[in-house]
Amino acid sequence: MPSENSQTPNVNDFSIHVATINGSGSQTSNNVLMRTIFQMGVPVSGKNLFPSNIQGLPTWFTIRASKHGYIARRKEVEVLVCMNPETALDDLKALPPNRVCIYDAPLKLSNKRTDCTFFEIPFARLVAEIPETDARLKKLLANMCYVGVAAELLGLDLAESEKALMKHFKGKTKPVALNMKALNLGVDYVRKTYPKAQVPYRIERMNATGGKIIVDGNMACAIGALMAGCSVIAWYPITPSSSLVESFIDLAKKYRHDPQTGKATYAVIQAEDELASLGMVLSAGWAGARAMTSTSGPGISLMAEFAGFGYYAEVPAVIVDVQRVGPSTGLPTRTQQADLLEVAYLSHGDTKHIALLPGTVEECYSMMQDAFDLAERFQTPVFVLSDLDLGMNNWMADPFPYPTKDFDRGKVYTDADIEKLRAAGKKFERYRDVESDGIPWRTLPGNPEEGGSYFTRGSGHDEAARYTERPEEYQRVMDRLARKYETAREWVPKPELTGGPVADIGIIAFGSSHTPVLEAMDQLSADGIRTAYLRLRALPFHRSVQEFVALHPRVYVVEQNRDAQMLKLLKADLPAELCTRLRSILHYDGLPVYADAIHEGIKRMEVPQRVVSGGKGPGTRGEE
Amino acid sequence: MPSENSQTPNVNDFSIHVATINGSGSQTSNNVLMRTIFQMGVPVSGKNLFPSNIQGLPTWFTIRASKHGYIARRKEVEVLVCMNPETALDDLKALPPNRVCIYDAPLKLSNKRTDCTFFEIPFARLVAEIPETDARLKKLLANMCYVGVAAELLGLDLAESEKALMKHFKGKTKPVALNMKALNLGVDYVRKTYPKAQVPYRIERMNATGGKIIVDGNMACAIGALMAGCSVIAWYPITPSSSLVESFIDLAKKYRHDPQTGKATYAVIQAEDELASLGMVLSAGWAGARAMTSTSGPGISLMAEFAGFGYYAEVPAVIVDVQRVGPSTGLPTRTQQADLLEVAYLSHGDTKHIALLPGTVEECYSMMQDAFDLAERFQTPVFVLSDLDLGMNNWMADPFPYPTKDFDRGKVYTDADIEKLRAAGKKFERYRDVESDGIPWRTLPGNPEEGGSYFTRGSGHDEAARYTERPEEYQRVMDRLARKYETAREWVPKPELTGGPVADIGIIAFGSSHTPVLEAMDQLSADGIRTAYLRLRALPFHRSVQEFVALHPRVYVVEQNRDAQMLKLLKADLPAELCTRLRSILHYDGLPVYADAIHEGIKRMEVPQRVVSGGKGPGTRGEE
């Protein structure tokens, strides 16, 4: 429902799109603008669209205010702020009619279209008035100035902006004052130049964000790792994963040093590459530490060999993949869910992995903890598949609850256990299935009890961890590994059902597609189509996935990749007769999927004469 | 049909199993024994079961003579030769009753069982008579001596053995004489000691091997690469792939040097690892050479990142994967078909690859040539999936025909083309789909025509090869890549149909499972079950795969891995309603699959009350 420029203003239900240049400090202003709305109690989300370079290229930031609490990306924009000469014409062209455009005066946009309301602001001239600032700071302040303009036009509470600045500058009053000055210059200029201006978009106080936090998924993962007692991280920088580890470092510096000695209860190792990262993580996990790495697609590819070792030698490890657009280097600063097939079967030979699929920042937090527990319980690499949208964008959330469960350190024989075994005339055998759940017992290096040691290898081994090439011994271990994987189905986070149980169609999605799906469900419901939505939260699939598919004649699998990767994994796992029900909604242009795309994709296939879409232009692709 | 020890001797239809120690030179004797049978016109095959070490561990060699022409592995053994003290008792235990056992005298096996015919031979004492030989040579000769024993007992023609030795020693008479001496010592000893010996197994001359060759798949691939004009190989040694490149080197030294200058028309680069190998191959292919690498599972894993680059930047490369047992280091000297899922989707992001699946040594030869043509036609990495059984064992075959097709160098614009384009006011655009088949045109470095150059990258690019992050430009290239993959379905080697068209059930298999499937078809037919067999020869699947499945109510997919990897790929590709017909026959203990296993697996599922098998012991697993 695009809000038209009518008499009744659109309150708390529109998007602001800010086009700037990266490296110009627009990040701060964008955050202050977003926080101002948030602090006014209005649900809000912010998506940063930035280039894969450091300075000088176009960047966009979209803030969505939604009284309904929709925090997914919207494609439509109501208020456009043009600060970047390079993209201004294109940005303006994409604006629907009757919207508002604020622009930097030299861009002279007002004569390009007549169907928009323009606000021309001479930002540079305005901030020139502020004394004692260098060129770089001037640029920053010009950006802050646009916040003032927007505040005045949209009815924002400047006190909240000041609070946001205080937060940003950690209470340092000087920069806050300076920025408030720039902000007020914007306010004053609008009041003076456009005294009667009335834009049809307003932010009004609500009470929907009280007590909430704003956080990105990488920070949420970092907090999760911190609370999970992660003690060794080996990593190699890569966008969009780096900030996860960097956030962990910041947190750990504060919360993970021994109060007496000041010494660290964690080690963060910047490795020379991703092969080394995973090698370090595996041996640390093998030696008993809770160890993890974080990377993105190219790093995952480099980890393929070691991942297979971890699977076969049964070594715990947590591997976060903050997915970006592939293939290859692809678009490092765009989002996609296209590493599923790679991760599910990573490495040569018969390997299959456990993977968790957080769909919210809350789950980034909780699933990092699950991941460590599962890695140690199942003695295997556990992947956490986040993505750039989830990981690097700002999401509103309830504060994370303190964990209620103790660490699950899995089946580890202590010295005493080994001694007991020996006393009972038994022997520790590393790869024996003692409880018939496929999970063997392990010991840790430095175990001083005789008979407690074993030799770990990626080559053929029998149940006592001895080298073997005997067919039956090899196969016995492989069959147990398959059994272990089956056990995992009941241990991993279960899928989450929304809507239903009676519904016309089913929707399956996962990860960052979650919020757009929720919004699309409302849209479909408005069209009279009742939906039930199962959100996958892990590989391997829980049996409820099968039950869900069996309940619905058609199930739409929404995913952000070209090759319908999750659908392929579902087909591989589900009974064949159920697979006929599955249909694909694909979105893979690098921007987060949005509700309209899902809504339209499903509607198109649900109307009686089905329209089969082929190699159409960009956007979302529906396929049967 | 195990041949019982009855009055009518088993002629040309039994197996000889030789247990020795690796590094003791038994390879030569085994080959001479096998060649002797081959030269007597009897279809024969030889499988070497060797350890992943260099010297001192148990090795077995199984020779199967089959008047029916079956050259697959058989599990049953009729004649056992025990030379290895370490395994002798186990080897003997596995022998069915009423069979023949030849053994080294110190092993004293004859008092272990009463239901076998034993021949005790004092090998060391016999060859001690040969003067002037050192200890190592003595061991070799002891092994040759057993060939004489077998020859005498089974009725082999010693003249053929001598011919085989001549071949082996490239006509050098001295070693031939020495070995013949050892061989004759065996013959004489049997005649003297067991004058009335009558074993129920005989080799008699046939006329079924005339003009045939014996070759392993790696050599066949090497010959294929040679004839395909492969000019750059970058590789890193790994079992069981090394002998492929080493064979190529031997051949190229002879056949690929300029007659005038003596200089090479090829470069073989031993890289520092597999990452580097593929990097070298890709840039060589990009620069216009026909370039390849050969490796096994661990190497494929290390190539994951570069494989995605090759896919996305569209660079030709041929990558041979001689599969061994995974996961991880696994069993380097055992066979498996378990890299399918890895190869099909190798790398992060939306990647999918072309892969060829040779099933015979003839196809190792022909498909290497196809691979180079396809790699250049489709400008993408093309995988050739062989395995240890195919690659390192001896296979009988018809001589390879001289290629009848010229190289397909694909869509390469020459200088003249670029000039013509320019004259027509057009521009070369690297990634444009000119003919709507998804395949763009490329140029080669060193192209002196202006406008002919372009910048190749693994990051986002538009149709003119310019860097882009624009959603629609990114997606346009990705959609074309998907189209290109669809085009490939019609270009790759088509599946091969055997039996049918009317049949009770279908069988799908590929690669080295081919010969056991053929044999199992005869067995099933004897049971009254008519089969049609479709041999997959490539990914992506040709449409005839779908047609085949549609024709049969039940289709058994035979593969040598635990996870039903080919079945998963089929499910991902076929219409869901057809997938209900697919069933799995899995064999993954590291030894080549054999006909009985397939036969029994299928029969078990075809009887009315289906027996569902679970985590049984080793062997083949049937699953619905």
Next chain:
Amino acid sequence: MATTVTPKPPAEKKNRLGLTREAYTGGKSTLCSGCGHDSITAQIIQAFFETGVDPKNVVKVSGIGCSSKTPAYFLGQAHGINAVHGRMPSLATGANAANRKLKCIGVSGDGDTASIGLGQFCHLIRRNVEVIYIIENNGVYGLTKGQFSATADMGTAHKKGEINEMPPVDCCGLAVELGCGFVARSFSADFKQLKALLEAAIHHNGTAVLDVVSPCVTFNNHPASTKSYKYSKDHEIPLHDIDIIPHFEPQAEIHIEPGTTREVELYDGAKIVLKKLEEDYDPTNRAQATQSIERSRQAGQFLTGLIYLDTARRSYVDQLHLVDEPLANLPQSRLRPDPKALDEIMDSLK
């Protein structure tokens, strides 16, 4: 704002191929303004222009990083291949093997070369693959926002304050140890020396390593950094003044004062003229090279110039005994053995 690397030269100046400098430029740089890498790009353009290499006979290879982006900004008429992080050396090797006639220039970063790519770097040198290998060394990963790379000096500070406790990988020291035949160090702001070294490298037959300190203005140009403009300027010790006399222009207008210079001949007949500064440095003496690097490292200095030269080793392509024509250009008739050959092979298997 994005900056253009190449201020327009006077239009008339042409090189021996009759090309203007324009023919050696590439796309617009998207690096931060002031980034050292852009200065190196400018000198690459200038060196290739002045040496008169046909840009169409060049291939450009690179890895991933701000530095590795730069091949898009020079020699636009040359084919280029920009692959994955740290694997540029393997690209150079493959391109060399496929087409020995092409001049190969590789650009890498310190992260790309000394962190993830260290193995390939060493093996390239060992093979002596013919490539001009430029390390645009800023001590940090620019593109991923300023983490230390493996060339970060001991004691240097991160933007956030953290001090590096590990010794740097010294790419020149390593190259000398591995037997590289051309090892040089320079500074992106030392235009004249950098250009001269690039020109010398163009004339070298084998791996030519140029480790160029190239400050990252955004992440590693602060006062406590040892790879900042200021620190580098203050601590640079040039070994000599360098001039190149190209083989095609032996009477170049270089004024040589007797006794103060040393001449070294390059592979193709070009000559390097080294004017001595503090002390007489002999770049053909490997022991001296090692010692000088070590000594300056200990003194916290940053030695620039041609550190080591050995023109005697054969390049990798020569070691491969290849035919003279590029393998990539051979026709089917020279690549596919004739039927007789196949018959012979088949007979051997019968």
Next chain:
Amino acid sequence: MATTVTPKPPAEKKNRLGLTREAYTGGKSTLCSGCGHDSITAQIIQAFFETGVDPKNVVKVSGIGCSSKTPAYFLGQAHGINAVHGRMPSLATGANAANRKLKCIGVSGDGDTASIGLGQFCHLIRRNVEVIYIIENNGVYGLTKGQFSATADMGTAHKKGEINEMPPVDCCGLAVELGCGFVARSFSADFKQLKALLEAAIHHNGTAVLDVVSPCVTFNNHPASTKSYKYSKDHEIPLHDIDIIPHFEPQAEIHIEPGTTREVELYDGAKIVLKKLEEDYDPTNRAQATQSIERSRQAGQFLTGLIYLDTARRSYVDQLHLVDEPLANLPQSRLRPDPKALDEIMDSLK
């Protein structure tokens, strides 16, 4: 036939922990009889036995190759991890971080270290990870049947006759260049020296590199090989005679003739006594170390002994400022911050 590495010692001899040599042995070797690697295994057993390290406090790491198999043949009571080809250094690093109390010994081959693993090798040294890093150097890939590795000497011949034209990667030269604090070379057949060097390495706090020439009898022991027993014996130049005085046994029965020896103290107080041979060699002089390696390389000699020692650098675990207890042993209470901490974090995000 497979051979046993360990001829039984007289049963009574016990070390300071009261353990017999038996407690330091492992599984049966499956290497070729005569393989140099088995001799190294025997000296490892002996050195750990004599030094009196508790085998249960040791971790063994290795890559892939004949050499990398050997950790299964010694210290059977220690945990071991044998991972993938060329990545042993990353295992050592992770194990160190997780449990700083364990003594780490890594065994690798020349292919494992100098070919595929070269990058990790260099970075391990740069970090100064505490590990005894043994390169069982035979110049070939034994396990894959004898192809040249990157340490194959220039001019050495392959079993099939092919001559190597590339210079070797000299792991000692490289280690010195990269600032390794303990660099030694030995020969698998020089039992006494090898054992002494291993004992010294046990006392070192940081990366101790031991490059041990270890002939491959099956693939690289022919007359034209430079890594054969004969060639190595003929060309070995020991720098000194070596003895170790352990810190726990300062009155060891070593006879020291004044003037002829040099004493060097190790990290934990143990002392190395070097008896001079040809010339007086100071292993703490880095420049001399580099030069000696270079000179012997040029002379085609094969220098053995303790080449370089620097005990001043902090090991990686020290650089990480870790708590004294192994991270692996910390209880949940010390790993999970308390609710107050989480509240604080949440507040900062409000």
